[in-house]
Amino acid sequence: MSADGAAVASARVDALPRVAAARRGRTFDWGTVVVHALLILCVAVIAFPLYYAFVISTQTVPEVLGRPPLLRPSGHMLENYAAAWQRSNMARLLLNSAVVAIASALGKIAISMLSAFAIVYFNFRGKSVAFWMIFVTLMLPVEVRIMSTYEVIGSIGWLNSYAGLTIPLMASATATFLFRQFYMTVPNELVEAAQLDGVGPLRFLWAFLLPLSWANIAALFVVLFIFGWNQYLWPLMITNTETMRVVVIGLQDLIPRTGTHVPEWNVMMAAAMMALLPPVAVILFMQRWFVKGLIESEK
Amino acid sequence: MKRAVFPNRLLPYLLVLPQIAVTGVFFFWPALESVRLSVFRTSPFGDKSFFVGLENFRKLLTSSEYYSSIVNSFLFAFGVTAIGLGAGLLVAALATQKIRGLAAYRTAVLWPYGIAPPIAGIIFLFIFHPSYGALPYWLSFVTSYEFNWLLKGWVAMALVIVATAWTHVGYNIAFFLAGLLAIPASVLEAASVDGAGAIRRFRSIIFPLLSPITFYLLVVNLIFSFFGSFGVIHAVTQGGPGRATEIMVFKVYNDGLIGLNLGSSAAQSVLLMLVVIALTAIQFRFVEKRVTYS
């Protein structure tokens, strides 16, 4: 396609006069300014809901309920966040989310690396069966096996446990395919040389492939961490005590929906901010890895 | 090309074992269980169950609620995809000049991806709230129509669509930008020297070059919003008001875990599986194409 485009472009270049084109070159400065302005507008529109949530999290209840809505942060941030922390047992919620996010991410990476390694570097009977089994999981998201998975977890006795929360999440076809794709780009010569040196497969994996894979691993970890942190249906189904809930679900208790308290949206927003901060921070500070991870894992 | 391999016989089995084990226990076994449960009628406590053949399916396919949930699911998916791709393309169009700081802009629109849709839903629940929200308040200056999502189904649907699209827009933009950056500079320069304005350049060159990505994002967005939207519905509307936002994946959960109708829930799971298989087949057929393109 790029070849076509270039051909079209160059054909036109030959056809038109140059003067007007050259003069137009100078007005591109305005164009750039406009583009920047529009982009900044986009950024602002996207940022507004979070900004608003933050503002609410710093106000008192009368300020929240007041009309017209105040768009400036007020001064009650600390007390709201303290209240949110205490009321929802935030420390435990955040811990649980962290456990799920980190354990499932690391687990996925480890298991997928091993499987991809086996598939690429060995010939064994049943290889394609294994490959297709892994592939088929793409067609079985949690949502299509809700009740039965609940029963299975129940019968193993993993309800309401870290094991139940993390281990079932560790099978990932996309991670396996990513590593497989990557391993296939590793030059044959490297493998052959290593074999000549008498390097066994495990050592090869550890000493050669792993160092080469760090970039992919980091990128994948970022994506999987966020994915694990934001898991909703899975933790909802298999945990039902306050001590095992993850933060995206534990927040529900604070939503001023029912109950006899004056609706404390300020505390709710404070809790929401605390819940979304870790994954958002991860994106902000590791955005290059994150983008790489997104793009790589969608291949 | 013949790949170099290691000769070990037992090792590869051990290496794939963890993944196969997890897959077998937590994917295949439940999937088969779903199929089994779908042809039984089971009492809530599981003590009584008897075979009913395709009765659960028949009931589903003749129930108006099930069709409503299908419609809602598609409505939701298309809404999220339209907004997500529309906004994504818009930003991509704006960035046609490859100005400086694109990476910064990308980060600045990408971070909502880290917000779980249920949490985004709660934030938008507040913004849309008929009593406390800012949005109905501002809108009240423009129109006297009451945007009460507790009562009006379409407002509730709009709420969850916007909340979900908000988290996903950055994802689309990131992909579009990656595609944009891959367009050779020479092509764009040639076109602009040639006198093509920004809009013309976009239409004739950039958009066609982006179309593989666009199509890919279309499929991915549809799949994600069709299946991954349970959280926002559960956290915000619980399928209400009056089932206006009851999507298929929520109905499976609701009928099964709350309504305790295991048979119907399992039947719905089976039907959903067929949908996923179809969609994933489309996605993979297309991804193959994209890989050969690049």
Place this chain on the structure above:
Amino acid sequence: MKRWACAVAVVAAALVVGPTESLAKTEISFWHAMGGQLGDTVNELVKQFNHSQAEYEVKALNKGTYPEVLTGAIAAYRQKNPPHIVQMFDVGTQTMLLSGAIHPIFQLMKEQEIAINWGDFIKPVTGYYSKDGNLYSMPFNSSSPILYYNKDAFKKAGLPDKPPATWKEVGEFSKKIIAAGGAKCGFTTSWPSWTMLENTFPWHDQPFATNQNGYTGLDTKLLINGEFGVKHIGQLAAWQKEGVYSYGGRMGQPDPKFINGDCAMLIQSSAVIGGFKKSLKFEWATGQLPHWGTPYKKQNTIVGGGTLWVMKGHKGADDKGVAQFMRFIAEPHQQMWWSVTTGYVPVTQTAIKNLEAGYHFKKNPEQWTALSQLSAKPTPNSLGHRLGNFVQIREAIEGELENVFAGKKTAKEGLDAAVAKGNDILKEFAAASAQ
């Protein structure tokens, strides 16, 4: 004194028997759905029991909402590891009764030879949770829907300080209040199906469903789309259009409308009295659920809330502890304390008499309101509801109510649709249970 002696005996026994005998208390697990403040109160109650004896320790766990507790209990039961005691809400009664997974409370107490004066429980409670004259679950947190009103708003409209007794008055008062700027809307209702249908029907001695609301058979059909239902819901829909009534959502979602003064009146469970006492910033009081007056009789409302069920599947030795805990919570002292702290009605006559003697109800008239609705002798229409899959039925009803209040359907259309769906669900339940 007895406890001290008991402790000495235990220690002596331990010394005699030797260190190999475990002195750990037997654990009794108690799953409930009381969150927030109510949960704290439950924990306090449990602590009192644990301190009152040395053999058993009850562990109370909040397992989520009522449906989540039910799901969890079922899952645990199927894994052969159920909790000893489960708190289940009123609408789960039929499901529990027909499950074969429960140990009826009257049987347990008989086996343990603990005498409970079953006749002491108030009639609406025994009516709801008994089968063949025997109580199957232990009454615990019972409530009734009542009307809360904002005194300040009434004052602003020049209304006398008493609640509206009839629905006609509700409409009149609302209009006056709105005109005087006392509130934006007249009233709202929480738990719409529970308050406006499930309780309003028995309150007016109208049948909610056939088979005496499901008591006498499984082939039950709903009757809410009859003349009375259409009249009542039709009036609500008309008021919704006028702004007299403002639909606020399901469960307790409408509460904020009352709390922040948007609506002058609220129809909600008496169980929120405890919380309102702490949080409402204006003067308020309660009144009975409004009534249409003649030609309808004023009968009684049906208890809401929940009871405690004993699950099967435990060691026989544990039964003693479970029974002791059950006896503990039914004792007048605990009944009174629980009721006064939470706002749930005391469920035994003895407790009620004791509270009366202490002028409790004179000092806290709002706590009497719910009881006053539960004192009449129930008729077949007002004994209770025995409908299977009631959660789904309620959902179907409330979904259709939302259609009616949004103006999408007339009251008759909505109720007809609700009845059709409800009957379907009942049929499904009957088929799944009748094996």
